[in-house]
Each structure stands twice: as structure tokens, then as C-alpha cells.
Amino acid sequence: MTSPDAPTSPVDPTTTSAWAELEAHDLALDGSLREWFAEDPERAARFTHDAADLHVDLSKNLLTPETMRLLLQLAREVGVEERRDAMFAGAHLNTTEDRAVLHTALRRPAGSSPALTVDGQNIDEDVRGTLHRVYEFAQKVRSGQWTGITGKRIETVVNIGIGGSDLGPVMVYEALKPHAQDGLTARFLSNIDPTDAYETTRGLDPETTLVIVASKTFTTLETLTNARLVRSWLLDGLRESAGLTVEQEKEAVAKHFVAVSTALDKVEEFGIDPENAFGFWNWVGGRYSVDSAIGTVLATVLGPDVFEELLAGFHAMDQHFATAPAEQNVPLLMGLTNIWNVNFLDAETHAVLPYSQYLHRFPAYLQQLTMESNGKAVRWDGSLATTETGEVFWGEPGTNGQHAFYQLIHQGTRVIPADFIAFATPDHALADGEQDVHELFLANFFAQTKALAFGKTAEEVRAEGTEGALVAAREFSGDRPTTSIMAPKLTPSVLGQLIALYEHITFVQGTVWGINSFDQWGVELGKQLAKDLAGAVGGDEAKIAAEDSSTEGLIRYYRQHREG
Numbered sequence: 213m214t215s216p217d218a219p220t221s222p223v224d225p226t227t228t229s230a231w232a233e234l235e236a237h238d239l240a241l242d243g244s245l246r247e248w249f250a251e252d253p254e255r256a257a258r259f260t261h262d263a264a265d266l267h268v269d270l271s272k273n274l275l276t277p278e279t280m281r282l283l284l285q286l287a288r289e290v291g292v293e294e295r296r297d298a299m300f301a302g303a304h305l306n307t308t309e310d311r312a313v314l315h316t317a318l319r320r321p322a323g324s325s326p327a328l329t330v331d332g333q334n335i336d337e338d339v340r341g342t343l344h345r346v347y348e349f350a351q352k353v354r355s356g357q358w359t360g361i362t363g364k365r366i367e368t369v370v371n372i373g374i375g376g377s378d379l380g381p382v383m384v385y386e387a388l389k390p391h392a393q394d395g396l397t398a399r400f401l402s403n404i405d406p407t408d409a410y411e412t413t414r415g416l417d418p419e420t421t422l423v424i425v426a427s428k429t430f431t432t433l434e435t436l437t438n439a440r441l442v443r444s445w446l447l448d449g450l451r452e453s454a455g456l457t458v459e460q461e462k463e464a465v466a467k468h469f470v471a472v473s474t475a476l477d478k479v480e481e482f483g484i485d486p487e488n489a490f491g492f493w494n495w496v497g498g499r500y501s502v503d504s505a506i507g508t509v510l511a512t513v514l515g516p517d518v519f520e521e522l523l524a525g526f527h528a529m530d531q532h533f534a535t536a537p538a539e540q541n542v543p544l545l546m547g548l549t550n551i552w553n554v555n556f557l558d559a560e561t562h563a564v565l566p567y568s569q570y571l572h573r574f575p576a577y578l579q580q581l582t583m584e585s586n587g588k589a590v591r592w593d594g595s596l597a598t599t600e601t602g603e604v605f606w607g608e609p610g611t612n613g614q615h616a617f618y619q620l621i622h623q624g625t626r627v628i629p630a631d632f633i634a635f636a637t638p639d640h641a642l643a644d645g646e647q648d649v650h651e652l653f654l655a656n657f658f659a660q661t662k663a664l665a666f667g668k669t670a671e672e673v674r675a676e677g678t679e680g681a682l683v684a685a686r687e688f689s690g691d692r693p694t695t696s697i698m699a700p701k702l703t704p705s706v707l708g709q710l711i712a713l714y715e716h717i718t719f720v721q722g723t724v725w726g727i728n729s730f731d732q733w734g735v736e737l738g739k740q741l742a743k744d745l746a747g748a749v750g751g752d753e754a755k756i757a758a759e760d761s762s763t764e765g766l767i768r769y770y771r772q773h774r775e776g
């Protein structure tokens with residue numbers, strides 16, 4: 213397969229005939245979810261689709277079949293399917309870095325034919341080769357063949373990374389915790405706040421700790437600082453507990469530190485043996501990398517079989533996105549629904565509410581995936597975006613959120629589209645007397661989307677005996693858009709499907725907006741300024757005085773109040 217060219221310039225969505233029709237349709241749109249459900253007994257079936265093991269019901273969104281028809285026309289006019297095909301084939305869609313975008317290649321099954329060759333690289337061979345090395349390493353740790361320098365079995369794997377080198381691994385680890393091998397746990401260190409390094413290493417035995425330094429670039433300040441802190445902690449600990457000598461330090465680092473990076477030369481400079489490093493490639497974005505060697509911590513603690521199942525789930529959703537007809541293509545339909553909500557209903561945020569405690573880090577993971585990808589005002593040809601772009605993603609697991617912020621979703625003045633996620637079978641079925649607790653949990657899941665969609669009218673409130681001003685306070689407008697996503701169980705495969713679903717939704721939205729969803733220049737300025745400010749923070753008077761008055765005042769406050 214050859215490398216196709218990236219499309220040269222984005223189609224301005226606002227110039228399409230679909231956009232004009234959607235605007236007119238928006239103004240003319242009449243009715244409510246109550247009415248639409250009453251008029252059309254097929255509405256739920258019409259808007260519900262399966263993608264691999266996911267069952268997705270879009271019917272409680274504020275749209276009609278005509279809305280969806282126009283949104284699909286919009287997708288055709290801006291070329292979503294063509295760009296999707298170009299991405300899968302290895303086109304350089306990441307224009308600002310002139311890179312292919314091939315996270316989908318990370319989960320192609322072994323032996324896929326024909327092999328994927330892009331820019332002269334046999335991608336399948338490289339991906340499978342690296343996975344093989346990761347799995348070999350993981351098995352050695354799991355079996356006890358790989359030990360620390362004192363011969364003790366590894367009990368804790370500390371993953372040091374930030375952003376995509378942390379959020380994906382920690383989210384998947386938390387989601388699939390029941391699969392962790394007995395006697396083996398993972399911890400995650402990301403923040404440069406020294407408290408994080410202190411708390412992450414607290415109580416650990418250096419002799420049984422293995423550290424994975426995960427950084428795509430191997431230049432990230434937080435990760436390298438934390439890696440040095442943990443290296444000192446480890447060597448100090450080994451000196452104390454095992455009498456480690458200076459001569460043994462190199463061996464100790466080799467036994468207790470491995471790395472994951474695209475920059476293997478920098479790994480070596482840091483002092484980690486390249487033999488103990490796992491690579492990936494610049495065509496994998498950080499936030500799209502949990503299924504690359506960045507998942508080494510997962511393959512080690514959860515096991516290669518679990519990791520393979522996760523990859524198979526990703527691939528199942530890739531296949532669906534690549535081949536399902538547009539009218540049933542779930543990532544496409546969900547991405548277009550988001551476009552409708554953001555660009556026509558003026559939604560600014562998007563809640564993701566997993567009814568699964570194991571998915572408690574999923575919203576945080578999605579924040580990087582969606583907001584680092586589509587939080588941009590410039591299109592891939594350098595021109596300004598012509599519409600609002602990237603919504604703010606946020607969320608917490610239900611039912612905790614119900615007792616915190618759902619008030620605003622139910623009765624506030626803003627439109628907050630929300631994705632509700634739940635599983636038929638729990639990981640731990642518990643009963644409260646006769647009551648199956650998971651059923652109680654799911655009753656909440658079903659109740660929330662019902663309340664948001666259909667609300668409660670003033671008449672219904674009065675019929676319950678409420679009168680006066682309290683009627684308005686107890687009324688629910690309804691017509692608050694939600695999407696329900698269900699699956700049989702939170703298996704590794706289902707988790708892979710969910711992650712890939714959101715990757716592709718992000719892609720669809722980015723394509724409609726004309727955005728390169730694969731770069732992140734917006735994080736650079738802050739990084740640069742943090743480096744520049746180091747002198748002033750450290751007390752260089754001339755540098756402090758040269759700052760703007762606000763920054764100067766804040767630094768002076770810090771210097772006056774810092775103890776120790």
C-alpha cells in the first residue's frame with residue numbers, strides 16, 4: 213500500500229448547502245422529545261445502533277430523522293469518509309508536523325494482509341515486533357524471572373509519565389483492575405508537584421519496585437524530573453537496605469528501570485539500557501498511544517492476554533468506523549450529534565457520566581483526547597476556524613455526580629449534552645438483602661436520561677399537590693439531550709471499543725471543523741515560560757523586577773511565604 217496524500221485544504225463547513233439547510237432546519241424545528249416519542253413509536257429503534265459490543269441509543273438527543281439526514285449530508289460535503297480512509301491508509305493528516313496518523317495500525321491483528329506499509333515502513337512488522345518484546349518482558353516480570361537487584365520478585369510497577377503517557381495507562385488500569393495479577397500492583401506518577409513523587413513512592417520497597425519511564429519525546433520536564441527523583445529514592449533505598457555500592461548503581465538502574473519512548477537515544481542518555489526500552493513511532497500521538505508500548509505497565513500488571521483483548525476491542529471499533537454504512541456508523545453519528553449540539557444548539561460543554569466505578573478516570577482521559585485534539589481555532593491549512601470548535605468535556609461516575617452537579621444539567625440555563633455509559637453485568641454482583649445492588653444502580657442510570665428527556669410539567673407537579681412558587685422550582689423542562697451507551701460487561705475488549713469510539717468521534721468533529729486533531733501547539737507557550745521563569749522564582753532580583761506587575765507580585769508572595 214502506498215502513502216496517500218493528505219487533503220490539501222479543509223472544506224469550510226459553513227459554505228456547504230447542508231450547513232445552510234441545518235440552520236434553516238434549526239429555526240424551524242418544532243416539538244419536544246415528549247412529542248417526538250409519542251408521534252413516532254419507532255424513534256428509539258431508529259436512533260439506536262450497535263457497534264461491535266456497544267449498544268448506542270441516540271434517540272434522547274434533540275434531533276429528528278431530518279436533522280440526522282442533513283448532518284450526514286454535511287459529513288459527505290466536508291469529506292469525512294474520504295479523510296477517514298486517508299487516515300487508515302497513512303496519509304500525513306498531521307500537517308503541522310508532517311506526520312501520518314496511524315494509531316489504528318497499533319491494533320491491527322497479527323498477520324493482517326496485505327501488510328500496511330507507509331513511508332517505506334512495514335508498520336505491521338514493527339508494531340508486532342515491539343509488542344512481542346513488551347510481552348516477553350511482561351511475562352518475565354509476571355513469572356518472577358525478572359527480579360530486582362537483590363533477587364526479590366517485583367511487586368509494584370511505577371509508571372512515570374504525564375498526559376498521554378499517563379492518562380491512558382492509569383484509566384485502563386483502574387478500569388481493568390480485577391484482571392491484575394495477584395501480588396502485582398501499579399502506581400502512577402505524573403505531576404511535578406513533589407507531593408506526587410513522595411506519595412507514589414511512600415511505603416514502597418525499592419527492592420521490589422520496577423519503574424517504567426514513559427515519554428514519547430523523553431524531553432518532558434515533569435517526567436524526567438520525576439524519573440530522576442525516583443532513581444535517587446531507589447538508589448538511596450537500596451544503599452540502606454541492601455548495602456548497594458557505587459559500582460552496582462548501573463546494574464540497579466538496569467534491573468529497576470525500563471523506558472518507553474520514540475526517542476531511544478535520549479533514553480540511553482538518561483542511563484537506561486536501550487535493551488530495556490520499548491519504542492513507538494512519531495505517527496502515534498501521545499493521547500492516542502495507550503495501545504502502543506505506552507501500555508507496557510498494563511501488559512505487565514494485567515497481562516499480555518488482557519492487553520491483546522484490549523487491542524482486539526480497539527480493532528473491532530476501527531473496523532466498524534471504517535466499514536459501517538454512514539447511517540449506522542456510530543462514531544460518525546455521535547460525532548455529528550456533537551456538531552449539532554455545539555454548532556446549532558450552542559452547547560459549550562459535554563458531560564461523560566460512566567455508571568461504572570471502574571471507569572472513574574474515563575472522563576479525565578477523554579479530556580485530553582478531545583480537548584487537546586479539537587481545542588483549536590486554526591484549521592489544518594492555517595486559516596481560522598469558521599465555527600465554534602472543541603467542547604469542554606467533563607464528568608464523574610454516576611451516581612456520585614447525581615448528588616453533586618446534576619442539578620445544573622436538569623434545571624440550569626445551559627444545554628449540557630451528556631453521554632451515559634453502563635454495563636449489564638457488574639464485576640461484583642452484591643445484594644442488599646433481596647435487592648440486587650447493580651439493579652438499583654442501573655435504575656438510576658435509566659431514570660436520569662428519562663428525567664432529562666421528558667422532564668416534569670407544571671401540571672404534573674400540581675397533580676402531586678404542590679402549589680404556588682414551589683411549582684416552578686419543582687418543574688423540569690425536559691429536552692436535555694443525552695446519549696446512552698450500554699455493553700454487556702466492562703471487559704478489556706469493550707474498554708478498547710469505548711476508547712476507539714471516542715477517538716473516532718473526535719476525528720469526525722475535527723474533520724467537520726477543519727481541524728488537525730493530532731498536534732498540540734497550545735501547550736508549548738506555558739512550557740517555555742515555565743523554563744524562562746525559573747531564574748525569577750529562584751530569586752534573581754533583576755528577573756523578578758522585569759516581570760509584569762502581576763507575575764512579579766505573585767513571585768514575591770511566594771518568596772516571602774516559602775518555608776524551609
Ligand code: F6P
Pocket residue numbers: 373374375376377426427428429430431432435498499584732735
Ligand atoms: O504537553 C502536552 C504533551 O505533549 C501531550 O501531548 C503528551 O501526551 C504529554 O505532553 C507527554 O508527552 P511525552 O509523552 O512526550 O512525555
